[in-house]
Amino acid sequence: MLKCPNCHSKDIGKIGINQYYCWNCFIELSLSEGLINTHQVEEDGTLSSLDDLFAEDDRRFLI
Numbered sequence: 001m002l003k004c005p006n007c008h009s010k011d012i013g014k015i016g017i018n019q020y021y022c023w024n025c026f027i028e029l030s031l032s033e034g035l036i037n038t039h040q041v042e043e044d045g046t047l048s049s050l051d052d053l054f055a056e057d058d059r060r061f062l063i
């Protein structure tokens with residue numbers, strides 16, 4: 001079960017291939033090479049990476 005690395009919510013919606021959205025803290029998650037990449041959607045629609053905020057252990061995707 002995918003968990004949000006930011007808020008640890010399991011309220012994750014799938015929005016595309018390997019792309020997910022956390023409905024609890026409103027960040028976008030994408031999966032690649034076993035890691036969760038996190039992005040915040042800015043007001044102008046661009047994405048900014050939040051990966052620096054998390055340790056790699058928190059971003060590891062375990063099924």
Ligand SMILES: [Zn+2]
Nearest residue numbers: 004007022025
């Ligand atoms: Zn979240």
